[in-house]
Amino acid sequence: MSSCLFILDELLEPLISKNTKPVRNLPDIIKSFKESWTPTSPPIITVSNWHYVYVKRDALWFVAAIHYMDEKCMNLMMILFYLDQLYYLLKNYFKKELLTKLLIIDNALLVTELMDESIDFGIIQMTDPSIIRDYIRVKINNSIATGNNSNDDSDDSDTESASSKKNAKSLGSYMPSANNLTNLWKGYSTKDETLNENVNNDNFENNDDETYINSHIARTTTMAVSWRTKGIYYAKNExxxxxxxxxxxxxxxxxxxxxxxxxxxxxxxxxxxxxxxxxxxxxxxxxxxxxxxxxxxxxxxxxxxxxxxxxxxxxxxxxxxxxxxxxxxxxxxxxxxxxxxxxxxxxxxxxxxxKDPPVINMTSFDIKPNFKKFRVQISLKIETHFKRQNSTSLMTIKIPLLQLFNDYKIDLSKQPRFKSDVGKVLFNISEDFLIWEIDALKGGHGENEKGMVAEFFLFNQEEYDRLQEEAKISMNPPPLRNGPKLEELYEEMHENEDAEDTALKMKTQYVFMQFEIPYSTxxxxxxxxxxxxxxxxxxxxxxxxxxxxxxxxxxxxxx
CATH class of the missing domain: 2.60.40.1170 (Mu homology domain, subdomain B)
Structure with missing residues (x-):
C-alpha cells in the first residue's frame, strides 16, 4: 500500500502530488526524498519513517511513498509495476512517444483523475487504458506542449483506420440509444439492425443513457473478460x-x-x-x-x-x-x-x-593518414544479410571522429571531401561524427557491399607560414573565401568541453547503425x-x- 504518489520533473521538483491515504506535509515528504537521493541510489530508499519507491521514465520521476506503519501490507514489486504501468497509461492517453513536463502541467486534472481510478486508498485497482478510457473523458490540452512526438505510420492501412475511427461508435466515444444498446448486449438485434442503423448523436447526451452506460462499465471490471466492454460498434471492422x-x-x-x-x-x-x-x-x-x-x-x-x-x-x-x-x-x-x-x-x-551474421554487418573500418599530401582518409564498408527482395526504407550510420581529431591536427579551413557508393555523407561538427544516410539498401547474403570514404586535410605548418609571409608582402587583399568557416565553428562549439569527459568518450568509440526493414523479420x-x-x-x-x-x-x- 502506498501512502502518496508524486510525479517529479528532471530537477526532482513536484509536478503532481496525490494523497492515497490521509497524510500530512506532502512537501516535506518529497523534500526528504530529494535530499536523500543520489545517482547511485537503489530504486527503493528508506529515510526515517518513509520508504520511497521510484522509477524514471523519459525526463520524469514517478515516486510512491510508503509510511512505516504500512510495512506489513506493502508489496514493493507491485508498487514498482504500478508506477511503470502509470507511465504507459499516461502515454496511451496523450498518444505521445515522450512525456514532458509541460504536458503533465497542462493536463494536471486528467493525470489526477487517472491516479484516482487506477489506485484507491493505496491499493492498485486497474491500469487498463481501454477500460479507464470509458470512465475518464477529459479533453487533452495540447496548447502549450510542443510538437507531437508520436510516430505516425504512413501506410495505407493506418490511413484507412484513421478514417474508420472517425465513424467508430465505441463505448468510450459514441453510443447508440439505450434501447438499441440493450438489444445488442442481450443478443436480440440482427446484423442489419445493428450495422446499418443511423443513430442520432443527441441521444448520447441523454442522462438516462449516461447512467445506463456507467452502470455497465462498473460491471465490466468484474466480468471474466474485463479487458473489453460490451456494446462496441464500428462502421468498418478492421x-x-x-x-x-x-x-x-x-x-x-x-x-x-x-x-x-x-x-x-x-x-x-x-x-x-x-x-x-x-x-x-x-x-x-x-x-x-x-x-x-x-x-x-x-x-x-x-x-x-x-x-x-x-x-x-x-x-x-x-x-x-x-x-x-x-x-x-x-x-x-x-x-x-x-x-x-x-x-x-x-x-x-x-x-x-x-555464427549468424548481423542484419547490417560492417566489414571494414580504416583510418589511413598520408603525411606527404597532408591528408587523412576514413573508409567504411558494410554488407547486408537479409532477403534479397527486401530493402531498407531508412538507414543511418554514425561514424565517430573524436579519436581522429585527437590523434591528428585537422585543418578545417579546407573543406573535407566525402564520397559514397550510395546515399550521402554529412559532417556533424557539434558532436564529432559523420552521418552516412542511405535511402534504400537492397538485401543480400554478403554480395551486396557498399562503402564510403571521407577525406580531411591535415594542418600544414610550412604552408601556413608561407601564406602568412606572402600576406605581409603582398598589396592585394586576401582572396574571398566561399562557404562556412568550419574551424571557427568547431572552436566555438568545443571551447567549453571538459577534458575528463572527452577522455572518457574516447575510450569507447562506437559506430552506431539505425535502420528499418519493412516486410521482414x-x-x-x-x-x-x-x-x-x-x-x-x-x-x-x-x-x-x-x-x-x-x-x-x-x-x-x-x-
Whole structure:
C-alpha cells in the first residue's frame, strides 16, 4: 500500500502530488526524498519513517511513498509495476512517444483523475487504458506542449483506420440509444439492425443513457473478460497486426568479439472490431514447437494459458474425455477476445547464434593518414544479410571522429571531401561524427557491399607560414573565401568541453547503425493465418498483417 504518489520533473521538483491515504506535509515528504537521493541510489530508499519507491521514465520521476506503519501490507514489486504501468497509461492517453513536463502541467486534472481510478486508498485497482478510457473523458490540452512526438505510420492501412475511427461508435466515444444498446448486449438485434442503423448523436447526451452506460462499465471490471466492454460498434471492422523486431547487436570490431546478439520482438495489435469477436492466430514458431520462443514469450492477459502451454497440454491428455483439447493441440493456434484499440499481444526475446551474421554487418573500418599530401582518409564498408527482395526504407550510420581529431591536427579551413557508393555523407561538427544516410539498401547474403570514404586535410605548418609571409608582402587583399568557416565553428562549439569527459568518450568509440526493414523479420516469425469470428453480428472483417525489423538502441560496433 502506498501512502502518496508524486510525479517529479528532471530537477526532482513536484509536478503532481496525490494523497492515497490521509497524510500530512506532502512537501516535506518529497523534500526528504530529494535530499536523500543520489545517482547511485537503489530504486527503493528508506529515510526515517518513509520508504520511497521510484522509477524514471523519459525526463520524469514517478515516486510512491510508503509510511512505516504500512510495512506489513506493502508489496514493493507491485508498487514498482504500478508506477511503470502509470507511465504507459499516461502515454496511451496523450498518444505521445515522450512525456514532458509541460504536458503533465497542462493536463494536471486528467493525470489526477487517472491516479484516482487506477489506485484507491493505496491499493492498485486497474491500469487498463481501454477500460479507464470509458470512465475518464477529459479533453487533452495540447496548447502549450510542443510538437507531437508520436510516430505516425504512413501506410495505407493506418490511413484507412484513421478514417474508420472517425465513424467508430465505441463505448468510450459514441453510443447508440439505450434501447438499441440493450438489444445488442442481450443478443436480440440482427446484423442489419445493428450495422446499418443511423443513430442520432443527441441521444448520447441523454442522462438516462449516461447512467445506463456507467452502470455497465462498473460491471465490466468484474466480468471474466474485463479487458473489453460490451456494446462496441464500428462502421468498418478492421484488425491490424504488426510484428516488430528490434535487433540488439554489439561487437568489438578490433577483437572480433560479439558481446550481444539478441532479438527483442513485439506483436502489436490495433483492434477496431464490433461486438465480442473471437480471434484465432497461428504462428509458425508455435506450429514448429520452437522451445526458445515458447520459453521466452509473454502474452497479453486476453490469451488463455491453454493457448500458450501447448506442450504441457499434450502431456496431460490421457483419457477419451479430452477430445476437444486434442483437437486444440493439433491446431496449435492462439484463441482470444481482443481488447478494443491498441495493445501488445506478445513480447519475446530470442538469442541469435554466434555464427549468424548481423542484419547490417560492417566489414571494414580504416583510418589511413598520408603525411606527404597532408591528408587523412576514413573508409567504411558494410554488407547486408537479409532477403534479397527486401530493402531498407531508412538507414543511418554514425561514424565517430573524436579519436581522429585527437590523434591528428585537422585543418578545417579546407573543406573535407566525402564520397559514397550510395546515399550521402554529412559532417556533424557539434558532436564529432559523420552521418552516412542511405535511402534504400537492397538485401543480400554478403554480395551486396557498399562503402564510403571521407577525406580531411591535415594542418600544414610550412604552408601556413608561407601564406602568412606572402600576406605581409603582398598589396592585394586576401582572396574571398566561399562557404562556412568550419574551424571557427568547431572552436566555438568545443571551447567549453571538459577534458575528463572527452577522455572518457574516447575510450569507447562506437559506430552506431539505425535502420528499418519493412516486410521482414529477423527471427523468421510468421503469421500463418488470422481468423475473426463474431457469432452474434457475423460481419465482414478486414485483417491486416505487417512485418518490420528495426535496430535496437544498442546496435553498434566498437572501433
Amino acid at each position: 484488425f491490424f497486426l504488426d510484428v516488430v523486431e528490434s535487433v540488439q547487436y554489439l561487437m568489438n570490431f578490433k577483437d572480433k568479439v560479439i558481446r550481444r546478439n539478441l532479438i527483442h520482438g513485439q506483436i502489436k495489435c490495433k483492434s477496431y472490431l464490433s461486438g465480442m469477436p473471437t480471434l484465432r492466430i497461428a504462428l509458425n514458431k508455435i506450429l514448429q514447437d520452437d522451445k526458445q520462443f515458447l520459453g521466452h514469450a509473454k502474452f497479453h492477459q486476453c490469451v488463455s494459458l491453454n493457448s500458450i502451454n501447448i506442450k504441457d497440454l499434450e502431456k496431460d491428455l490421457e483419457g477419451p474425455n479430452d477430445i476437444s483439447n486434442k483437437n486444440f493441440v493439433n491446431k496449435k493456434e492462439i484463441e482470444f477476445i481482443p481488447p478494443d484499440g491498441e495493445f501488445v499481444l506478445c513480447q519475446y526475446e530470442l538469442r541469435r547464434h554466434v 529477423c527471427s523468421g516469425l510468421k503469421v500463418e493465418y488470422l481468423k475473426i469470428e463474431e457469432d452474434l453480428l457475423k460481419y465482414q472483417s478486414f485483417p491486416w498483417v505487417r512485418y518490420k525489423t528495426l535496430n535496437d538502441d544498442e546496435y553498434a560496433f566498437i572501433v
